[in-house]
Structure formats: C-alpha cells, structure tokens
Amino acid sequence: MPTTLLPPAVTKARFQTYAFYLVSNLVALLLVVSTPNTRLWSGSKVANDQSTSALNGEALAELLVSTVASWVAYWAVQGSNPGYITEKHVEEIKAVEEGGMGRGVDEIELITGDSRSDCRGDIEMRRTGRGGGAGEEEEGEGEGVGGNDNLEGRLTWHGGSELGDTYKGYLRKPCTKCSFSPPLRAHHCKVCDRCVATFDHHCFFINTCVGERNHCRFLLYCFFQACATWVAISVVNSGHVPAKHIPKASTWLEKNGMVVVSSLYVWPLALFSTVMFMVHLGLAVSNTTTFEVSGGSDKVDYLSGTKECDLPFSKGLDGNLKLFCCARDAAWRLVSGDEESRWIPIVWRAPKRIIRDSEDWWEHPWENKYWSCC
Numbered sequence: 001m002p003t004t005l006l007p008p009a010v011t012k013a014r015f016q017t018y019a020f021y022l023v024s025n026l027v028a029l030l031l032v033v034s035t036p037n038t039r040l041w042s043g044s045k046v047a048n049d050q051s052t053s054a055l056n057g058e059a060l061a062e063l064l065v066s067t068v069a070s071w072v073a074y075w076a077v078q079g080s081n082p083g084y085i086t087e088k089h090v091e092e093i094k095a096v097e098e099g100g101m102g103r104g105v106d107e108i109e110l111i112t113g114d115s116r117s118d119c120r121g122d123i124e125m126r127r128t129g130r131g132g133g134a135g136e137e138e139e140g141e142g143e144g145v146g147g148n149d150n151l152e153g154r155l156t157w158h159g160g161s162e163l164g165d166t167y168k169g170y171l172r173k174p175c176t177k178c179s180f181s182p183p184l185r186a187h188h189c190k191v192c193d194r195c196v197a198t199f200d201h202h203c204f205f206i207n208t209c210v211g212e213r214n215h216c217r218f219l220l221y222c223f224f225q226a227c228a229t230w231v232a233i234s235v236v237n238s239g240h241v242p243a244k245h246i247p248k249a250s251t252w253l254e255k256n257g258m259v260v261v262s263s264l265y266v267w268p269l270a271l272f273s274t275v276m277f278m279v280h281l282g283l284a285v286s287n288t289t290t291f292e293v294s295g296g297s298d299k300v301d302y303l304s305g306t307k308e309c310d311l312p313f314s315k316g317l318d319g320n321l322k323l324f325c326c327a328r329d330a331a332w333r334l335v336s337g338d339e340e341s342r343w344i345p346i347v348w349r350a351p352k353r354i355i356r357d358s359e360d361w362w363e364h365p366w367e368n369k370y371w372s373c374c
C-alpha cells in the first residue's frame with residue numbers, strides 16, 4: 001500500500017500498531033481455543049465428565065475465516081490515505097470550478113449532484129446583495145432558512161461573514177497550518193497535521209485518520225471485526241457448563257473459569273466493534289460524519305444555522321450509500337497504481353435551502369412531513 005503521503009505520526013508507529021493488533025487478536029484466539037468443553041472440541045459434550053481433544057472442523061473454520069477476514073480488513077484500512085489534501089488539489093478544484101478547466105470535471109459533477117449554475121447564483125446574490133428572483137421550489141421554510149427571499153437564510157446557513165471573503169460556497173476558511181482553503185467538510189487533523197477531505201475522526205486504535213477515501217473501508221473493518229468477535233463469543237458460550245450438570249456447587253468456577261476469563265476479554269471487543277459498526281453505518285446512510293455530529297452547528301462553521309437532523313449533504317438513502325461505497329472510497333484505485341495522481345476531493349456544496357417538511361420521505365427519510373428522526 002502506498003505510504004508516500006502518510007504523515008510521520010502514522011508511518012513511524014505503523015509496526016507497533018500492527019503488532020498491538022495482532023497480539024491482542026492472538027490472545028483472544030488463545031483464550032477461545034483453550035476454553036474447555038466448547039463446540040470447538042467435538043467431544044465437549046461427552047457425559048461422565050470426559051471430553052476428547054478432537055477439533056471440530058466446522059467450528060475451527062468459522063473461527064479462522066472470521067479472524068482472517070478481520071485481519072485483512074484491518075490491513076486494508078490501517079495506514080491508508082484518508083484523503084489528505086494538498087495545495088495542488090485545491091488549485092485543481094478551483095480550476096475546475098472557476099474556469100471549467102482541469103481534470104476530473106465529470107467526476108465532480110457526478111459526485112456533488114448540485115447544479116453549478118445554482119451555486120453560482122447564490123454567490124452572486126451574496127456579493128451584490130440582491131435578494132429576489134431566487135426561483136425556489138416546493139416546501140416551506142425551516143428555522144434559520146428564509147426571510148428576504150432566502151438570501152438571509154442562505155448567508156446564515158453558510159456561516160455568513162465568519163467565513164470571510166475567500167468563501168466561495170465550496171471552500172472552507174483558510175487552514176492556518178496548511179495555508180490554503182480546503183473544500184467544504186474537510187478538517188485539519190492535529191495528529192496527522194494535514195487537512196483531510198470529508199474528515200470523520202482520527203482513530204487511535206488503527207492509528208489512522210478516517211476520511212473521504214477510507215471511511216467505507218473503516219466501516220467494513222468494523223463489520224468484520226464485530227463478526228469475528230461474535231463468532232468467538234458463540235464458541236466460548238458453548239463451553240458453559242450449567243449448574244445442574246455440576247454435582248457440587250463449589251466446583252462451578254472450576255468448570256466455568258475459562259469461560260468467564262475468555263468472556264471478560266472478548267465481550268468488550270465485541271460490544272465496541274458492534275457499536276462502532278452501527279454508528280458508522282448510520283453516518284454512511286445519512287451522509288454525515290463524526291466530526292459534524294459531535295460538533296454540530298455550534299462548533300462546525302459550515303453547519304451554522306442548521307438543526308440536529310437537517311443532514312444538509314444527504315442525497316437520500318440510496319444516494320448516500322452509493323456515495324459512501326463507490327464514489328468516496330478510492331480503494332479500487334490502488335489496483336491501478338496511480339491513485340494519488342487521479343484523486344480529487346469531492347466538492348461538497350451547501351444546499352440552497354434546508355427542507356424540513358417534505359412529502360417526499362424517500363428523498364428526505366430523516367426529517368419530513370410525517371416523522372423526524374430526532
């Protein structure tokens with residue numbers, strides 16, 4: 001996997017990160033395998049307190065396949081490029097946006113989905129102070145969006161003057177560390193010391209930033225890790241000897257001691273990976289990020305004026321999943337070998353308005369006329 005663009009904080013600790021992960025996995029495997037009377041040992045349910053040591057091939061295959069799958073998923077995301085933005089990327093975006101020049105025009109239009117002319121109209125209105133003739137469609141106004149033919153609402157939503165003169169509707173205010181204005185939804189990661197496109201969070205467990213280019217791989221890793229730990233739990237649980245099969249109550253711990261120890265190790269891992277999978281699946285289908293959800297409109301400048309469930313970048317359920325799985329993650333470009341030269345950050349744009357009472361629940365599954373998710 002190319003590491004040329006990875007920051008020192010990630011590359012230096014790469015060996016330790018792998019080693020920590022493998023050791024913690026091997027400890028889990030060792031505990032599971034050494035737990036007696038489980039279904040991993042085919043003779044585990046033999047009566048008269050006798051058990052054989054023959055391995056059950058099916059249970060062993062389940063355990064090994066799920067563990068190896070989680071290792072592969074870990075390898076695929078650990079140390080991957082989350083979408084580090086360089087000045088070249090920003091110049092390229094500007095060339096495309098302002099001059100119709102540069103590489104990746106089709107790609108940008110495909111991904112952002114919003115009409116470029118509409119976006120330009122917004123900017124023009126802001127500069128000249130004209131408020132009329134917006135030609136808005138359907139649905140009513142929400143809080144903070146409206147007034148003066150939507151001009152005020154738009155400015156509020158965009159963060160108004162806080163964003164400064166460099167704001168062009170698709171760039172954030174300049175990053176003081178990188179000295180350029182990254183695209184909307186990008187954020188400067190303090191650990192990596194780089195701006196990351198569609199920043200989600202810096203994960204210390206994998207010692208890698210999670211952003212536009214590897215969020216899907218991170219979700220897959222959480223899924224496979226959860227599967228592996230639940231398989232381990234099912235094996236460990238099968239070794240539990242019920243009290244009615246134990247003649248003397250005082251020997252319960254003797255019979256179930258390893259089940260307890262293994263459970264104490266594996267259960268927290270299973271719960272953590274499952275919660276992580278559920279959370280990031282939620283972020284994927286709603287096209288939002290940990291950074292945006294945790295910061296909210298108070299801390300994230302470009303969310304200014306939004307409410308908790310507005311999800312301004314959502315393209316509907318299927319659109320969000322398509323974006324998340326296909327357009328955002330660039331894993332497939334690793335095969336072509338020139339991923340760095342071809343990748344360009346997604347140019348997110350603020351929507352013209354926030355719709356909160358739509359009748360189209362498919363396009364607005366989170367907040368519509370019929371229900372609200374929060």
Ligand SMILES: [Zn+2]
Pocket residue numbers: 175176177178179187188189193194195
């Ligand atoms: Zn930066």
Ligand SMILES: [Zn+2]
Pocket residue numbers: 189190191192193201202208209210
């Ligand atoms: Zn980072």
